[in-house]
Amino acid sequence: MSNDLSGKSALVTGASGGLGLHFARLLARHGVEVTLAARRQSALDQAGSDIVAAGGTAKYLLLNVADAASVADALDGRHFDILINNAGVSGAGPAADLAETEWDAVLDTNLKGVFLVAQAVARGMRAAGTGGAIVNIASILGHRVAGGVSAYAASKAGVIQLTKALALEWAPDRIRVNALCPGYIETEINRDFFATEAGLNLIKRIPQRRLGRPEELDGALLLLASSAGSYITGSTIEVDGGHLVSSL
DSSP, rough: OHHHHHHHHOEESTTTTTHHHHHHHHHHHHHEEEEEEEEEEHHHHHHHHHHHHTOOOEEEOOOTOOOOHHHHHHHHTTOOSEEEEEEOOOSSSOOOOOOOOHHHHHHHIIIIIHHHHHHHHHHHHHHHTTOOOEEEEEEEGGOOTTTTTTHHHHHHHHHHHHHHHHHHHHHTTEEEEEEEEOSSBBBTTTTTTSHHHHHEEEETTTTSSSSSSSGGHHHHHHHHGGGGGGGGOOOOOSSTTTTSSSSO
8 A cells, every 4th residue: 555655645634633634644654745734824834844854745735624715725726636534623512502603613614624625626636537535534423423412423424425425426537435434532632531430431332442543543544545445435434443333
C-alpha cells in the first residue's frame, strides 16, 4: 500500500487535530501529498509544520465544510486523488432540551459538510478522469445509539447512507466511496472522560474491555484509500473492538 499511495494527493478535512491530523500524518508517511483543511489557520500551521518536520509534504486550506460558499471558494478547480472526509462535531445533551441551533450545527457539519466536500472533490476527480477514493469518517453511533447524542447519531447514520448513495452514482466514474466507522478511540479530547466512573463503565461494555488507539484505524483507512481496496465501494468498515456485536 505504501508504493501504491506514493505520489498521490489527498485532502483531509478537520485536520488541525485529533483523528484528522492522525490520518494526515499517516498518509504523509506513505508518500501522499497532503492538504490539511480546517477553520483555524494557527492550528493548521502547527499541524502542517509537524508533518513537514517528519519529512512529509503538507499544504494548508482554510475551509468551513458547513458553508457551501467556503467549500466552493476553496475547492473549485482543485484535484485530489483521495478525500478523507473527517470534519465533525459531537454535540451532546438530552433530546428534549436540544436547541434547534445545536441540532443544525451538528447536522450541518457532520452530514451536509460531508456531502458538500465529497461533491466538490468528486467533480474534480471526474474532470480529471482519474477516479479516486473518498473515505467518509462515520461512527458506530451511525449503527447503534447511546443516550444524549441524538443529533450526532442521526448525522452519522446519514453519513453511512449518503456513502452508499454516492458510491452507487459515482462508480461509473471510478470514484470509490466508503465509510470508516470508529468505535471509542482514545484521544486527548476524551481521555479525561474515560478516566471517570461513567467512562470506565462504558469501557466495560466493549467486548475487548479497552479503548481503541488511533493507529488501530490505520489499516482500514489505508485499505480504503489505496488500490488494495479497488473493488470496495459503498461499504462500511467498523473498527470498534467488537462493540457493535456486544449484547444489549
